Amino acid sequence: MQVISSFADLTSHLVESKQRKRIAVANAVDPHTLEAVLMAVDQGIVEAFLIGDLAEIEPPLWNLKSEILKYLHIIDIPEVKEATLEAVRMVKSDEADILMKGLVNTDVILRAILDKEKGLLPPGNVMTYNAALEIPKYHKLLFFSDPAVIPYPTIEQRKAMIKYAINTCRKFGIKQPKIALIHATEKANPKIMFMQDYLDILQSWRMGEFGDVIIDGPLDIFLSLDSERGAIKHVPTPVLGDADVLIFPDFACANSFYKGLALFAGAEMGGILQGTVKPCVLNSRSDSSRSKFFSIAIACILA
Amino acid sequence: MQVISSFADLTSHLVESKQRKRIAVANAVDPHTLEAVLMAVDQGIVEAFLIGDLAEIEPPLWNLKSEILKYLHIIDIPEVKEATLEAVRMVKSDEADILMKGLVNTDVILRAILDKEKGLLPPGNVMTYNAALEIPKYHKLLFFSDPAVIPYPTIEQRKAMIKYAINTCRKFGIKQPKIALIHATEKANPKIMFMQDYLDILQSWRMGEFGDVIIDGPLDIFLSLDSERGAIKHVPTPVLGDADVLIFPDFACANSFYKGLALFAGAEMGGILQGTVKPCVLNSRSDSSRSKFFSIAIACILA
Numbered sequence: 001m002q003v004i005s006s007f008a009d010l011t012s013h014l015v016e017s018k019q020r021k022r023i024a025v026a027n028a029v030d031p032h033t034l035e036a037v038l039m040a041v042d043q044g045i046v047e048a049f050l051i052g053d054l055a056e057i058e059p060p061l062w063n064l065k066s067e068i069l070k071y072l073h074i075i076d077i078p079e080v081k082e083a084t085l086e087a088v089r090m091v092k093s094d095e096a097d098i099l100m101k102g103l104v105n106t107d108v109i110l111r112a113i114l115d116k117e118k119g120l121l122p123p124g125n126v127m128t129y130n131a132a133l134e135i136p137k138y139h140k141l142l143f144f145s146d147p148a149v150i151p152y153p154t155i156e157q158r159k160a161m162i163k164y165a166i167n168t169c170r171k172f173g174i175k176q177p178k179i180a181l182i183h184a185t186e187k188a189n190p191k192i193m194f195m196q197d198y199l200d201i202l203q204s205w206r207m208g209e210f211g212d213v214i215i216d217g218p219l220d221i222f223l224s225l226d227s228e229r230g231a232i233k234h235v236p237t238p239v240l241g242d243a244d245v246l247i248f249p250d251f252a253c254a255n256s257f258y259k260g261l262a263l264f265a266g267a268e269m270g271g272i273l274q275g276t277v278k279p280c281v282l283n284s285r286s287d288s289s290r291s292k293f294f295s296i297a298i299a300c301i302l303a
Numbered sequence: 304m305q306v307i308s309s310f311a312d313l314t315s316h317l318v319e320s321k322q323r324k325r326i327a328v329a330n331a332v333d334p335h336t337l338e339a340v341l342m343a344v345d346q347g348i349v350e351a352f353l354i355g356d357l358a359e360i361e362p363p364l365w366n367l368k369s370e371i372l373k374y375l376h377i378i379d380i381p382e383v384k385e386a387t388l389e390a391v392r393m394v395k396s397d398e399a400d401i402l403m404k405g406l407v408n409t410d411v412i413l414r415a416i417l418d419k420e421k422g423l424l425p426p427g428n429v430m431t432y433n434a435a436l437e438i439p440k441y442h443k444l445l446f447f448s449d450p451a452v453i454p455y456p457t458i459e460q461r462k463a464m465i466k467y468a469i470n471t472c473r474k475f476g477i478k479q480p481k482i483a484l485i486h487a488t489e490k491a492n493p494k495i496m497f498m499q500d501y502l503d504i505l506q507s508w509r510m511g512e513f514g515d516v517i518i519d520g521p522l523d524i525f526l527s528l529d530s531e532r533g534a535i536k537h538v539p540t541p542v543l544g545d546a547d548v549l550i551f552p553d554f555a556c557a558n559s560f561y562k563g564l565a566l567f568a569g570a571e572m573g574g575i576l577q578g579t580v581k582p583c584v585l586n587s588r589s590d591s592s593r594s595k596f597f598s599i600a601i602a603c604i605l606a
Contacts, residue, residue, distance in 0.1 A: 221562035
């Protein structure tokens with residue numbers, strides 16, 4: 001397959017594949033979620049189950065053609081928690097391929113996902129957030145973890161993050177993903193938090209644990225994303241200026257990095273929860289409908 | 304005074320003040336350092352002492368007018384470590400107001416600065432890096448700490464950072480600086496690293512420890528820097544979208560944030576070491592000459 005290197009590529013790829021993934025949306029009553037879902041239905045990439053309080057949905061959003069409308073199903077459950085549980089149930093019972101959060105508190109939907117009996121996380125699986133960033137001045141999509149779910153990853157959690165990211169890269173047609181373990185400096189000092197984990201991960205990579213990928217770290221943002229600025233440092237790294245994936249030391253670092261670029265570099269983000277039996281779209285309320293649409297698109301290619 | 308809200312403002316302010324600060328530059332033989340220093344000499348804001356191996360300086364850089372040349376002094380000391388020690392000695396003995404690093408390993412100059420007898424750090428002082436970022440899409444300069452020197456600050460170190468930043472803001476004419484304590488989320492959970500320190504700092508602020516400033520946190524980048532995206536979260540904060548200062552949880556976070564914006568948002572940075580008896584300009588080799596010039600300018604207003 002061709003490498004998918006932008007959100008436009010991703011959308012075209014999905015449209016061309018002519019496969020509608022079934023998405024169950026918990027309380028899809030906020031405009032951004034609705035817009036994103038309707039866009040995805042309209043483009044032919046999902047069949048949507050909107051579960052929630054129908055009465056709250058604003059009429060102007062309903063202008064899909066009738067041949068499209070058949071891919072939109074309303075399941076009227078006014079109570080938010082009930083609606084959320086129903087959406088999770090549909091995904092678990094294979095009536096849907098993707099779970100999506102609408103106007104639901106993150107806590108509420110996470111509790112449903114994490115429920116040992118009725119939830120979506122297999123025992124022992126690491127749940128993490130994996131996102132793709134499209135930065136106008138970067139030459140391809142940039143995947144990164146974890147801006148939201150795991151505050152300070154253990155080495156096992158970090159290895160799981162890397163493996164999910166690799167799997168995602170493969171679905172995007174990237175043959176040999178380049179993964180940067182990010183820190184403030186490329187000087188590995190085991191006394192500094194996470195540096196020893198990075199060195200251990202490199203060791204595991206050399207032993208073949210991650211397959212045909214390139215991993216290097218600690219690396220800073222310059223070395224990872226800009227060959228010119230990186231080259232000045234004279235640090236030999238196979239990632240130099242061409243990273244596909246950034247694994248950040250912790251969630252504050254990942255979070256601040258992407259939000260800075262969203263505000264000031266025109267970056268757009270899509271992201272999903274990984275580790276669950278099926279992809280879950282859990283954007284925050286402040287995300288745009290475009291960002292929510294990109295998240296759905298990423299979920300579709302992984303579902 | 305008028306508020307200085309860009310590097311252009313800062314330069315004009317310094318030019319108009321018609322005061323040359325004396326800068327001692329250790330081994331100023333690399334083009335970016337030399338360019339920055341000569342620019343500062345040419346603009347009338349510094350009198351420079353270039354200490355190092357004269358023979359290595361490239362002739363094309365010497366095209367200053369003769370009435371300017373008298374503010375440029377060459378002290379020929381071929382050995383890098385000796386040159387560094389001499390630069391530090393000049394600053395300590397008040398023969399210079401500012402120390403600047405040229406082509407010297409950071410370790411070497413830091414050792415000289417930290418020397419208990421001959422160095423520049425008074426006992427008990429916290430040494431940290433304070434930088435200003437000019438982001439084309441942000442409406443003013445954005446100060447932040449610490450991308451380089453203190454990996455994971457203690458609460459005492461963090462309070463010192465905040466106080467240095469406040470002092471810097473005052474010199475830039477900012478009456479009531481707005482300071483954001485940055486994290487991945489605005490939800491204060493004391494179990495998450497640094498959150499308890501943030502809460503304690505807020506408490507100290509309410510008790511008046513920091514004077515006439517506004518401090519809030521934890522806040523994410525959206526709440527701190529963008530009133531529109533921040534407002535969606537409905538989190539009441541007096542900082543909303545108008546922060547003057549970002550205090551990052553740790554150096555990896557600060558470092559990744561600014562490097563991302565430098566690469567993809569056209570951001571320019573100047574920064575200095577604080578806590579020392581006089582400002583020290585310690586840019587890294589990969590910084591541009593503009594960035595080094597801005598660092599000199601910040602040092603000048605603080606010297």
